[in-house]
Amino acid sequence: DIQLTQSPSSLPASVGDTVTITCRASQTVRTYLNWYQQRPGKAPKLLISAVSHLQSGVPSRFSGSGSETYFTLTISSLQPEDFATYYCQQSYTTLWTFGQGTKVEIK
């Protein structure tokens, strides 16, 4: 299985901050790396597919980059609705795996 390790696990931040979440894969996933946002009590929502493709309706303050084994999700100018848990997910192998999640919380 490909392991995805996100850091940090918890990210205290304030409205207006720019934050970056990293996702490291135990082996290459090429560019088959996606990001989801999960708000409390809600289902995950796809934010970014294939490393950097922003989904329709997702604010442009979200951006993704990376390749092979190292990926980042950056949120510029955090808004109140951005406080949530974020997961990376790889689809390079048939067994899809998720990172353990990064909780962006209010400082």
Place this chain on the structure above:
Amino acid sequence: QVQLQESGPGRVKPSETLSLTCTVSGDSISRGNYFWGWVRQSPGKGLEWIGVIHYSGTTYYNPSLETRLTMSLDTSKNQFSLKLRSVSAADTAVYYCARGGITLTDWFDPWGQGALVTVSS
């Protein structure tokens, strides 16, 4: 707009079979373009990929669940289902259904709202 909705018992006894159905609206499973799948999330934990099924009937399962798992389609009802046998407390989770992509290298979008299943006697 595609929407998915999970349904099934909220409580299952240990050693019995967990059965969930996902009803799809706004898209047709029989259109044949997508994979349809399941993900679960244990209380307070992260996301675990369970598996996917294609219109053709082809399935891909998480090896850790494969011996207990069956997924199926009912195109007449535009539904797909999950059966997990011999459950234990470790299977207690919120189960999400979701639409996968056209290929196995895609993603899940959209997701159902989730169904909490508790394994308890």
